[in-house]
Amino acid sequence: xxxxxxxxxxxxxxxxxxxxxxxxxxxxxxxxxxxxxxxxxxxxxxxxxxxxxxxxxxxxxxxxxxxxxxxxxxxxxxxxxxxxxxxxxxxxxxxxxxxxxxxxxxxxxxxxxxxxxxxxxxxxxxxxxxxxxxxxxxxxxxxxxxxxxxxxxxxxxxxxxxxxxxxxxxxxxxxxxxxxxxxxxxxxxxxxxxxxxxxxxxxxxxxxxxxxxxxxxxxxx
Amino acid sequence: xxxxxxxxxxxxxxxxxxxxxxxxxxxxxxxxxxxxxxxxxxxxxxxxxxxxxxxxxxxxxxxxxxxxxxxxxxxxxxxxxxxxxxxxxxxxxxxxxxxxxxxxxxxxxxxxxx
Numbered sequence: 001x002x003x004x005x006x007x008x009x010x011x012x013x014x015x016x017x018x019x020x021x022x023x024x025x026x027x028x029x030x031x032x033x034x035x036x037x038x039x040x041x042x043x044x045x046x047x048x049x050x051x052x053x054x055x056x057x058x059x060x061x062x063x064x065x066x067x068x069x070x071x072x073x074x075x076x077x078x079x080x081x082x083x084x085x086x087x088x089x090x091x092x093x094x095x096x097x098x099x100x101x102x103x104x105x106x107x108x109x110x111x112x113x114x115x116x117x118x119x120x121x122x123x124x125x126x127x128x129x130x131x132x133x134x135x136x137x138x139x140x141x142x143x144x145x146x147x148x149x150x151x152x153x154x155x156x157x158x159x160x161x162x163x164x165x166x167x168x169x170x171x172x173x174x175x176x177x178x179x180x181x182x183x184x185x186x187x188x189x190x191x192x193x194x195x196x197x198x199x200x201x202x203x204x205x206x207x208x209x210x211x212x213x214x215x216x217x218x219x220x221x
Numbered sequence: 222x223x224x225x226x227x228x229x230x231x232x233x234x235x236x237x238x239x240x241x242x243x244x245x246x247x248x249x250x251x252x253x254x255x256x257x258x259x260x261x262x263x264x265x266x267x268x269x270x271x272x273x274x275x276x277x278x279x280x281x282x283x284x285x286x287x288x289x290x291x292x293x294x295x296x297x298x299x300x301x302x303x304x305x306x307x308x309x310x311x312x313x314x315x316x317x318x319x320x321x322x323x324x325x326x327x328x329x330x331x332x333x334x335x
Contacts, residue, residue, distance in 0.1 A: 002332050002333070003331060004328050005329050006326065009240075009325065010325055010326075011234075011326055012227075012324060014230060014234065092223065120258060126223070151258050154258050155244055155257065155318070184304065187306050187307075187315075187316055188315075199329075
């Protein structure tokens with residue numbers, strides 16, 4: 001005899017348990033966790049290098065890459081505690097892996113834990129790592145049409161970072177289209193224009209982080 | 222998104238349930254997938270048939286129900302489905318997404334031990 005059993009449960013229930021456990025541990029610590037997502041080469045590690053040099057914030061990084069320790073080495077020389085996770089072909093990080101990586105970091109003495117996700121605009125956006133928010137990154141050479149082509153990332157992030165703005169004079173980048181599309185997907189997310197070479201726009205990024213850290217520490221009390 | 226990962230999660234959860242509930246077999250699995258979730262149903266079905274091969278779920282049918290996007294205005298409470306930034310009733314920017322993010326196993330049809 002057959003019967004229908006109603007489940008109404010999330011497909012990622014198992015993953016969500018790990019994410020919930022990370023979120024709860026960080027809430028108690030008052031530690032802000034930010035999941036940075038963007039294409040390969042959009043400037044994710046450069047953003048973190050500059051944040052290390054200029055923000056005065058104390059943070060650690062979990063680096064997700066298919067292969068190599070290169071990104072971790074770039075941050076290690078700056079004194080940033082960093083754990084490299086190699087996914088060996090996996091296109092995104094998952095919460096169980098992140099929870100393990102966190103064990104190697106001095107979490108209690110930090111303002112922020114950044115996760116630099118695997119370079120990819122699709123899957124990383126889908127997997128909850130227990131972060132406070134996602135930061136979506138796009139570099140100008142990738143094209144202004146990308147938010148609508150990857151709507152989930154841009155609609156589910158708390159902030160959108162447009163990098164390599166120094167290249168704008170040389171590119172057919174339609175800024176109005178980009179701005180309108182991001183607004184349509186995510187009306188409340190601020191959009192910051194950053195230039196990793198000159199540091200332009202980084203003040204806005206640092207201020208944004210400091211406000212979020214303050215909120216987080218207040219909630220922890 | 223990563224259809225194989227999703228298929229693996231579904232299979233892991235259902236195999237565990239099958240064991241606990243002592244089902245004889247799983248005939249059909251119904252999913253609800255939101256429009257924003259970047260899931261390609263054909264790839265998911267293919268992944269599901271591949272991942273279930275050789276398991277107690279082999280042969281189970283996968284049915285995917287697409288859930289369209291839906292928004293609600295946090296200021297005036299109006300609901301709408303077109304992808305517009307501002308509330309069509311009051312013009313507020315305080316929009317929340319109320320549907321389109323689903324990634325759920327809705328139900329399963331199972332054969333019970335006789």
